[in-house]
Amino acid sequence: MNLPDLLFNADFERLELPDADLLLWRQVDLGRSYDSLLQELTDTTDWRQEEITVYGKLYLQPRLSAWHGDLSYSYSGIRLESKPWTPTLLGIKARAEALTGKIFNSVLLNYYRDHNDSMGMHSDDERELGRQPAIASLSLGEERTFLLKHKTRKELKTVKLVLPPGSLLLMQGDTQRYWRHGINKERKPCGPRLNLTFRTIVTFNRGQRDK
Numbered sequence: 001m002n003l004p005d006l007l008f009n010a011d012f013e014r015l016e017l018p019d020a021d022l023l024l025w026r027q028v029d030l031g032r033s034y035d036s037l038l039q040e041l042t043d044t045t046d047w048r049q050e051e052i053t054v055y056g057k058l059y060l061q062p063r064l065s066a067w068h069g070d071l072s073y074s075y076s077g078i079r080l081e082s083k084p085w086t087p088t089l090l091g092i093k094a095r096a097e098a099l100t101g102k103i104f105n106s107v108l109l110n111y112y113r114d115h116n117d118s119m120g121m122h123s124d125d126e127r128e129l130g131r132q133p134a135i136a137s138l139s140l141g142e143e144r145t146f147l148l149k150h151k152t153r154k155e156l157k158t159v160k161l162v163l164p165p166g167s168l169l170l171m172q173g174d175t176q177r178y179w180r181h182g183i184n185k186e187r188k189p190c191g192p193r194l195n196l197t198f199r200t201i202v203t204f205n206r207g208q209r210d211k
């Protein structure tokens, strides 16, 4: 990020965690209300409930998802065929890029229908994302708690970060290397939450890389 961007976007907070690089914008201006965006994306996205294999057993993921972007992607053993960008998604992507100074070529949308939906602890460290992935995560709808747990330093407590609607969390640097993150079920019933994680798939051309 260069200096003019930093001055222009001085509204983020840096979250001080060892071995991590996390920036949080609490309220991003998306040019329209968060509620209307939530409604549009909920209604127009071609939601899937993907399967996951855990210790050889097939389960349905406890949430819905959709993958849009320039390239297909493998995620926890699932091959996600990408759908084309829509004008709405391109608009949010442009906003996330302007704020973070990063370029993204894909987005994974996660739809947590209610308090029973969740995402297990994981790190986004697939090879396709490169060595130090930058992932910008926009939240809409119900507030849910984002958990972060260091992979090896057991003395570090689990960090709980409440992500309000309209917030943008940028995970970059070594964050995926040293930390796992996830969203637990909630005990108290709650409404839907939509999360968009913008990513960059880096595809290596072996011939070029080996030069």
Ligand SMILES: O=C(O)CCC(=O)C(=O)O
Binding pocket: 108, 110, 119, 124, 137, 146, 181, 182, 183, 195, 197
């Ligand atoms: O819903 C969230 O905030 C987390 C999403 C996430 O970690 C992912 O899509 O990999």
Ligand SMILES: [Mn+2]
Binding pocket: 122, 123, 124, 181
């Ligand atoms: Mn993730």
